[in-house]
Amino acid sequence: MRRHTLTALAATTTAAALLAACSGGTEAGSGGSAGGSKTLTLASIDQGSVEDVVKAFEKANPGVKVRYTTSGADQYQQQIRTQLSSGTAPDVMSVWPGNGNPGATYVLAEPGYLRDLSDQAWAAKLPEAIKSVAQYDGKTYTAVFGQNGIGAVYNEQAMTKAGLTPPDTWTKLLAFCRDAKAKGTPAFALGNQDNWVTQLVLYDLVATSVYGPDRDFDQKMQAGQTTFADSSWKTALDKYVTMEKTGCFQKNPLGTNYEASQQLAATGKTLGIVQGNWVIALLKQKNPQGTFTLKALPATDDPAQTLVPAAAGAGYGVNAKAKNPELALKFVNFVMSPEGMNLFVKKQGGLPTLPDTGYRADPSLAELSRFITSNRTVPFMDQLWPNAKVQQTMLSGLQEIFSGQSTPEKLLNEMDTDYKAGS
Missing domain, CATH: 3.40.190.10 (Periplasmic binding protein-like II)
Known part of the structure; x- marks a missing residue:
């Protein structure tokens, strides 16, 4: 895959x-x-x-x-x-x-x-x-029949030990990162050695920064009325860089792969990890006694504005x-049907796409479930792009930003070029 x-x-x-x-x-x-x-x-x-x-x-x-x-x-x-x-x-x-x-x-x-x-x-x-x-x-x-979401997955035992709680605003998020760093336990594990991981934090920030004010952003992109570079994608990408500079992640994310990032979060070497809900089962495999909970990652100072990426x-x-x-x-x-849908999502660790199926989601996904049922989600951004090249450029460009070889402006312009090439 x-x-x-x-x-x-x-x-x-x-x-x-x-x-x-x-x-x-x-x-x-x-x-x-x-x-x-x-x-x-x-x-x-x-x-x-x-x-x-x-x-x-x-x-x-x-x-x-x-x-x-x-x-x-x-x-x-x-x-x-x-x-x-x-x-x-x-x-x-x-x-x-x-x-x-x-x-x-x-x-x-x-x-x-x-x-x-x-x-x-x-x-x-x-x-x-x-x-x-x-x-x-x-x-x-x-x-x-099912959907998945991206958010901040917290190690409850590590959070209790650190005496910290999940932040629900951007200002609180940066303070959370500083406090976690001061206690010697970085906030989030980040496995950017695997390039697909690089997009997850960005997608969380884009969901609120871009789609919060404008749910029609994708339609405007398709109509040529806006671009990545001239939109709040730049705001979201700048915030991703700010998180890195603030110390929200462990040292050397580019030297950490997906497997190693799981180990950090599962064992409390970090307080959590920004990932899809699928990671919870993997964290439990590494720490069967651990409790892990997915929360929305905030990008503004108004919790009511927060959206999460949830993919069909x-x-x-x-x-x-x-x-x-x-x-x-x-x-x-x-x-x-409720029977078929519940069979699928129970096996896959996701959530049903339709309400009222009687499905009892894992308690770790309670907040994600609430966001889905209240229509506070947006699709994973790449699902509506005209070709796969846009995403490939984004992934490699994010690694280059983390290694100091590129800038947010350069990356967004490159993504615009690939987007305009069409399908």
């Missing part, structure tokens, strides 16, 4: 381990023939979680068999477009939200490969932040030329 691609990262995460979703594998239901009225074909990247959903679907539909394959994200993306164009794709398939990879909603819906799902009951209930990346040209094509994970689309369209629709509707 390309871990720098945050969209793919969130989509293929499980609570057990990120890497588990990147191995290959195949399972198949028995009986029936492909395309038969009682047989559904399915291709999925949700290894470790789709298996339980398939079993529950078959149990709820006696006589139905699901013939399915599972594979890692990279392998899947290489295959699915070819299968669709050659007419050999399955009835139902994993589809990423937004844009930017060969299996994404925009990429597959534009040429007509996916069935319009706008007429399904759950489509109108999707939160706006999810709907925006599950749709193409105003129509819903992807059944997105990969969902499911229906092949426009499915051999068994009725059963395909029945499956995606099961995925979007």
